Amino acid sequence: MSDIADRYDPAATEARWYPVWEERGYFAADPKAAKKPFSIVMPPPNVTGSLHLGHALDNTLQDILIRTKRMDGFNALWVPGTDHASIAVHVLLDRQLATEGTTRHALGRDAFLERAWQWKEQSGGTITRQLRLLGSSCDWGRERFTMDAGLSRAVREAFVRLWDEGLIYRDDYIVNWCPRCQTVLADLEVEREERDAEFVYIKYGPLTLGTVRPETKLGDTGLAVHPRDKRYTPYVGQTLTIPSVHGEIQIRVVADEAVDPDFGTGVIKVTPGHDPTDFEIGKRHGLPVRTVIGFDGKMTDLAGPYAGMDRFECRKRIVEDMQAQGLVDRIEPYRHAVGVCYRCKTVVEPLVSKQWWVRTKPLADVAIKAVREGRIKIIPRAWSKTYYHWMENIRDWCISRQLWWGHRIPAWYCETDGSVHVSRTDLTACPTCGGPVKQDPDVLDTWFSSGLWPCSTLGWPDQTDDLKTFYPTSVLVTGYDILFFWVARMAMLGLKFMDDVPFRDVYIHTLVRDAEGQKMSKSKGNVVDPLGVMERFGTDAFRFTLATLSVPGVRDVRISDDRIESYRNFANKLWNAARFALSNLDGYDARRAAKVAPSLADRWIESRFDAAVRAVRDSLRRYRFNDAAAALYEFTWRELCDWYVEMAKLPLYKPASPDERLRAQHTLVTVLEGTLRLLHPFMPFITEELWQRLPKTKAPESIMIAAYPKARRKAQDASAERDMGTVVDLVTAIRAIRGEMRISPAATLGVTVRPAPEHAALLGDQQRMVEALARATLTVDPAATRPPGSALAVAGGTEAYVDLAGVVDVAAERARLEKEIRKAAETIAFLEGKLGRPEFVEKAPAEVVERERERLGTERRLRDKLTASLSWIADGRG
RNA sequence: GGGCGGAUAGCUCAGUCGGGAGAGCGCAGCCCUUACAAGGCUGAGGUCGCAGGUUCGAUCCCUGCUCCGCCUACCA
Numbered sequence: 024m025s026d027i028a029d030r031y032d033p034a035a036t037e038a039r040w041y042p043v044w045e046e047r048g049y050f051a052a053d054p055k056a057a058k059k060p061f062s063i064v065m066p067p068p069n070v071t072g073s074l075h076l077g078h079a080l081d082n083t084l085q086d087i088l089i090r091t092k093r094m095d096g097f098n099a100l101w102v103p104g105t106d107h108a109s110i111a112v113h114v115l116l117d118r119q120l121a122t123e124g125t126t127r128h129a130l131g132r133d134a135f136l137e138r139a140w141q142w143k144e145q146s147g148g149t150i151t152r153q154l155r156l157l158g159s160s161c162d163w164g165r166e167r168f169t170m171d172a173g174l175s176r177a178v179r180e181a182f183v184r185l186w187d188e189g190l191i192y193r194d195d196y197i198v199n200w201c202p203r204c205q206t207v208l209a210d211l212e213v214e215r216e217e218r219d220a221e222f223v224y225i226k227y228g229p230l231t232l233g234t235v236r237p238e239t240k241l242g243d244t245g246l247a248v249h250p251r252d253k254r255y256t257p258y259v260g261q262t263l264t265i266p267s268v269h270g271e272i273q274i275r276v277v278a279d280e281a282v283d284p285d286f287g288t289g290v291i292k293v294t295p296g297h298d299p300t301d302f303e304i305g306k307r308h309g310l311p312v313r314t315v316i317g318f319d320g321k322m323t324d325l326a327g328p329y330a331g332m333d334r335f336e337c338r339k340r341i342v343e344d345m346q347a348q349g350l351v352d353r354i355e356p357y358r359h360a361v362g363v364c365y366r367c368k369t370v371v372e373p374l375v376s377k378q379w380w381v382r383t384k385p386l387a388d389v390a391i392k393a394v395r396e397g398r399i400k401i402i403p404r405a406w407s408k409t410y411y412h413w414m415e416n417i418r419d420w421c422i423s424r425q426l427w428w429g430h431r432i433p434a435w436y437c438e439t440d441g442s443v444h445v446s447r448t449d450l451t452a453c454p455t456c457g458g459p460v461k462q463d464p465d466v467l468d469t470w471f472s473s474g475l476w477p478c479s480t481l482g483w484p485d486q487t488d489d490l491k492t493f494y495p496t497s498v499l500v501t502g503y504d505i506l507f508f509w510v511a512r513m514a515m516l517g518l519k520f521m522d523d524v525p526f527r528d529v530y531i532h533t534l535v536r537d538a539e540g541q542k543m544s545k546s547k548g549n550v551v552d553p554l555g556v557m558e559r560f561g562t563d564a565f566r567f568t569l570a571t572l573s574v575p576g577v578r579d580v581r582i583s584d585d586r587i588e589s590y591r592n593f594a595n596k597l598w599n600a601a602r603f604a605l606s607n608l609d610g611y612d613a614r615r616a617a618k619v620a621p622s623l624a625d626r627w628i629e630s631r632f633d634a635a636v637r638a639v640r641d642s643l644r645r646y647r648f649n650d651a652a653a654a655l656y657e658f659t660w661r662e663l664c665d666w667y668v669e670m671a672k673l674p675l676y677k678p679a680s681p682d683e684r685l686r687a688q689h690t691l692v693t694v695l696e697g698t699l700r701l702l703h704p705f706m707p708f709i710t711e712e713l714w715q716r717l718p719k720t721k722a723p724e725s726i727m728i729a730a731y732p733k734a735r736r737k738a739q740d741a742s743a744e745r746d747m748g749t750v751v752d753l754v755t756a757i758r759a760i761r762g763e764m765r766i767s768p769a770a771t772l773g774v775t776v777r778p779a780p781e782h783a784a785l786l787g788d789q790q791r792m793v794e795a796l797a798r799a800t801l802t803v804d805p806a807a808t809r810p811p812g813s814a815l816a817v818a819g820g821t822e823a824y825v826d827l828a829g830v831v832d833v834a835a836e837r838a839r840l841e842k843e844i845r846k847a848a849e850t851i852a853f854l855e856g857k858l859g860r861p862e863f864v865e866k867a868p869a870e871v872v873e874r875e876r877e878r879l880g881t882e883r884r885l886r887d888k889l890t891a892s893l894s895w896i897a898d899g900r901g
Numbered sequence: 902g903g904g905c906g907g908a909u910a911g912c913u914c915a916g917u918c919g920g921g922a923g924a925g926c927g928c929a930g931c932c933c934u935u936a937c938a939a940g941g942c943u944g945a946g947g948u949c950g951c952a953g954g955u956u957c958g959a960u961c962c963c964u965g966c967u968c969c970g971c972c973u974a975c976c977a
Contacts, residue, residue: 029937215973222977234977286976300975359977405905409972412904416973503972534971571925574915578906578971581913585926592939603936649915653924668936676935755943761931762943768932798934853921862957863920871920871958 027605027716031598033561036712041155049093049727050160052100054488061097062493063089064477064526065161066501066509067169069108070143071115074153076535076582077502079553082159083569084532084648085500090160090704091643092497094731100493101160102480104167105150109429109469110204110212110366112139116428132427132464139428143168153554158562158707160727165489167480169472170430177479178430178472179447181520186445190382191422193434193443197295197302198421200374201364202320206425207378208364209468210418211508213371215360222357223342224288227274228265230258231352233287235359236297237345238338240267241326242315243274245293247304250278252289268344269327277308297373312375320372334372379423379432379465386515387414393514399524402646403576406503406531413507420512422468429466436461474512477525484520494521498528503578506531530646532573533580556587563706564591570705571656573648593656594709597702600664601713604691607675613720616689619682623750623789624670625690626743631662632694633738639701640734655702663698666751667691673795692717701732746785750793753786753823756816757797760825763839764814764832772799772825777807779820786821799825815840815892817885833896840893847886854879 044050052062063085068078085101093099113127116139120126127135151166167174185191199208220235227246234240246263248255258276265272281300282291295305296314305312315326322329322337329337345351362371391414393399394407401407423432435450436443439458444450450460475483477499481490495517501510510529517525535551557565567590572580621629635658642651671687678684696717703710703726714726723729757774766772774797778786786793786803794801809815812828814836827836854875857863864872 030939232977236977281975281977283976291977294977298975298977300977303975409905412973507972572914576906577914583913583926586913588939589925592937595939596937599937599940601936606936645917653915657924664936665941669941672935758942759944763930765931765943768934768942850921857920857958860957864957866957867920875920 027602029599029602031561031595031709033563033594033708034558037156037158037562037708040708040711041158044160044725044727045155045163047725049725050101050162051164052098052162052493054098054492056098058096058098060100060492060497061089061092062100062102062496063498063500064102064480064496065104066499066505067104067106067167067473067476068150069111070105070147070150070168071108071111072105072150074150074157074553076551076553078150078154079157079565080532080535080569080573081500081502082154082157083566084530084573086157086159086161086566086707087570087648087704088498088500088643090707090727091731093160093727094700094703094729096730098492100162100165100489102165102167103151103154103159103161103163104169104476104480105147106169106469106473106476107143107429109424109426109466110206112142112428113204113206113426114366116142127427135427156554156557156562158566160707165480169469169476169479173482174472174475174479175430177475177483178467179433180484181471181475181516182433182467183445183447184520185381190385191379191445192382193377193379195375195377196380196421197299197373197375198378199362199371200318200376201367201369202318202372203367203369204364204426205318207376207421207423208371209421209470212365213362214365214368216363216368217358218361220357220359220361221342222287222355223345224352224354225292225345226350226352227290227292228263230255230263230276230290231288232290232292233355234292235357236294236338237341238322238329238334239294239297239315240292240341241269241322241329242294242296242313243272243292244295244305244313245308245310246274246276247279247282247291247293247308248276248289249282249284250280252282252284255290266348266350268341268348268350275308275310277304277310279304279307296375299373302373302375314375316372316374318374318376378421379434379463379467381420381422381471383417383420383515386519387417387511389518390414390511390514393518393524398527399514399529400527401529401531403531405576406506406529409503410506410511414511417511420468422471423463423465424468425464426466429469430472432463432465432467434463436463470508470512473509474516475520477513477517478521495524496526498530499526500530500532502534503531504534528646530575532575533577535569535572536579536581551582560587560591561594561709563709564588564594566707567593567652567656567705570648570652575646593660594706596660596664597698597706597709598713600659600668601695601699601716603668604688604695605716607671608688608692608718610681610685611688611692611718612685613689613692613718616685619686619689621686621690622674622683623743623746624667624792625686626740627747628663628667628690628694629738630740630743631658632697632732633734634658635662636697636701636732637734652705655705659698659702663694666747667694669796670792673792679791697732700726700729703727703729704731746789749782749785749819749821750789750796752818753816753821754793754796756818757793757799757823757825760814760816760839761797764827764835766827768798770798772797774799774801774816774826775807775810775813775824776801776803777822777824778803778805780805782819782821809895815888817888819881820884822888837893837896840889840896844886844889844893847882847889850882851879851886854882 066081089099089101199213201208222233222235223237224231224233259278262273262275281304293301293304293310295302295310296312297316313325315323316334317323320334322332324330364371391411394401394410401410434443434445437453437456437458437460439453440456442455444454453460477496478494481494483490513525564587568587635654638654639651671691674683674687699710699714711726776786783805790801790803809824810826813824813826816823816825858875
């Protein structure tokens with residue numbers, strides 16, 4: 024025992040094993056292996072990122088799956104990697120450059136990119152190092168980055184094919200523009216924030232209307248009312264001449280369904296240049312676009328006297344000016360949601376510009392069908408509804424970004440004839456006229472490349488062995504927050520280019536919150552750092568905690584130190600169970616031991632282990648990580664440690680024969696060994712450490728590549744479980760008396776047992792075991808009578824009289840019995856009521872009725888025994 | 902506006918064939934019993950958000966309501 028510490032030390036163990044696994048190549052998959060493939064691509068974290076709880080959860084679940092499958096004999100591949108996070112890198116470098124007093128535009132494109140790469144080389148590896156600390160068994164030899172040469176080729180191939188099929192186009196449209204990032208954003212990249220605003224009612228000649236953006240008044244090219252709004256029918260079609268802050272303007276009134284007649288005055292101003300709805304209205308009615316706010320967020324020359332003014336400053340000024348001219352009817356406070364940039368939280372400005380778009384409808388139709396037909400299974404199923412809803416209402420996807428870090432759009436413009444050419448290879452001259460060309464300056468949305476991730480990481484567009492073997496991937500594990508951003512787009516692009524789904528299952532997991540249920544954010548300062556947690560409690564405990572929190576369908580979970588601590592204790596429990604086994608192995612001989620007949624305890628724990636195997640496998644198959652973890656916890660602690668280890672002490676410490684001891688050693692070692700394998704995907708480090716120390720025959724050199732336990736029908740032993748149940752009941756009943764009578768655990772109790780006929784043989788056989796577990800001296804006698812000064816324990820039909828002579832407390836025993844009788848009486852009343860209703864007896868299934876009858880009988884017998892005991896005391900025999 | 906999730910022990914949460922509800926932590930009592938005090942044994946604690954309905958029987962299924970959270974949307 025001297026060579027194994029009495030507490031588990033996670034740090035040393037974790038540092039020892041990961042490098043061993045990686046160096047021995049256990050993580051690497053071989054596409055040529057003659058095993059059934061099982062593959063996962065890791066949702067690529069941002070290259071700018073460091074490990075947060077979301078990553079930790081996501082990767083723990085994937086690691087559990089991949090380790091299980093690997094142990095189970097599958098050709099298991101887990102592809103890791105990172106994405107280039109275009110906007111995030113820009114935000115980060117912009118900030119850096121600002122501290123140096125410069126900007127990216129001053130630096131120039133090439134120098135900026137050089138700097139970005141430099142940054143990526145230096146800091147981009149942070150998260151992958153942290154994933155190793157978590158124990159992630161991914162195939163690092165296949166690590167990919169979205170801007171790798173191969174993946175960049177995939178992006179270009181995808182772009183060209185979509186262009187050739189007319190699924191990519193370039194058009195003027197109103198887009199979400201971030202004036203700070205100086206780029207367009209996709210609809211999904213705009214977040215909503217509730218803000219207080221002023222709802223300004225402006226007089227437009229005979230009409231009055233409310234707006235929260237008075238500054239866009241300068242860009243108005245129309246007014247609109249609802250077609251069936253009788254109040255305004257006379258004005259529809261008219262062009263009004265009305266006074267405004269910059270003189271009189273001509274403005275046309277149109278009728279459009281988009282107007283809500285019940286909101287405000289029922290009239291809206293139409294500003295096609297600065298509002299998506301107005302843009303659509305303008306299109307329908309031929310109203311011109313008038314851009315009064317520029318890409319820099321400042322008023323343009325068209326804003327006349329306000330030109331050059333910041334848009335928010337202009338809002339204030341224009342209201343003041345209008346008030347001075349009597350054009351403001353009234354101002355009301357108003358709370359509404361404004362769109363902000365998801366990266367920098369700047370208020371987005373809708374602006375008209377020419378961008379590249381993906382025509383999503385045809386792609387989405389196929390992706391919807393794949394889920395409807397079950398070729399992609401979303402788990403939990405409820406999420407497929409959300410998926411359908413979004414996919415069915417999908418809008419075209421703006422994929423160009425006015426940024427530099429990313430995949431540059433493979434389109435060239437001829438400076439001579441103005442033609443556009445999309446090409447797989449870089450162009451130096453116009454293919455039609457030979458004139459000079461210029462490449463489009465913009466890059467593609469990062470999600471465009473991550474949308475190709477499942478195929479591009481496996482080698483697409485080449486038909487590689489990896490692609491043939493591992494595509495479609497088996498399961499995608501991710502949080503619901505990127506269901507649209509990523510999952511939906513992978514489904515569309517994967518089906519488009521591979522003509523097959525990118526993954527068969529999608530497991531959507533929870534998001535992790537802090538102990539107060541708050542979303543974690545740096546500004547709130549409530550970010551739980553997984554590395555800190557791992558350091559304090561151990562990585563295995565952390566992983567196990569995450570697994571227990573993973574209930575399919577639950578949206579958010581909270582993580583707290585208390586919870587992690589309890590699983591650290593679990594790891595320690597396991598450690599000490601192994602320590603117990605290891606310190607009792609002198610003289611152990613596996614081959615001889617295997618020939619000895621198992622005891623009741625041996626048969627019982629083997630049967631229970633088998634049940635645990637079935638529960639864990641079944642739960643994992645259904646992605647019920649919490650259930651799998653609970654089954655492991657319950658088996659290991661409640662059954663193996665609390666009962667089997669305690670029972671094994673008898674044959675180990677005081678064997679009736681050498682064989683008995685040998686057999687206990689054998690069961691202890693083999694069940695523990697199996698438990699470690701069953702636990703390994705959840706707690707890889709501690710299980711490896713302990714497994715290495717256990718004696719084994721014909722085992723591989725690491726638990727990682729050992730077989731995952733299989734359920735064995737012949738291990739199931741109903742009679743052992745029933746008999747153990749009786750022993751446990753009796754022991755527990757005796758202990759309860761000890762506990763409630765406040766008798767020291769150190770004292771040995773004298774107990775007379777009068778077994779029920781069906782328990783006689785068993786209790787004769789297990790007498791020493793009951794004595795050991797209950798710390799008692801037993802007299803088993805079917806004809807026993809109750810000794811004076813004793814308390815009664817009941818286990819089924821068996822009675823046990825606990826000798827309390829000397830320590831007897833009549834009042835306490837009476838109180839205890841009265842409480843028990845009360846409980847029994849309540850149950851009896853309930854069951855009698857239930858069984859007394861003819862409807863129940865007639866309509867309920869026969870086995871339910873039978874079960875309730877049996878319960879009633881049992882409870883009645885118990886009550887009778889307790890009542891007899893009480894009167895026995897009252898007679899003064901206590 | 903539409904959609905989704907949640908409401909169960911003091912706290913955090915499980916409970917997927919509808920048959921008197923469980924865990925962890927916390928709490929109380931007795932214990933350093935030779936694996937483990939990061940532990941052992943015992944115990945207290947719940948009208949399963951509210952109101953109806955279906956059913957012999959509802960935490961579970963249906964309807965409505967209240968409160969919390971999230972997603973989504975062209976009410977400016």
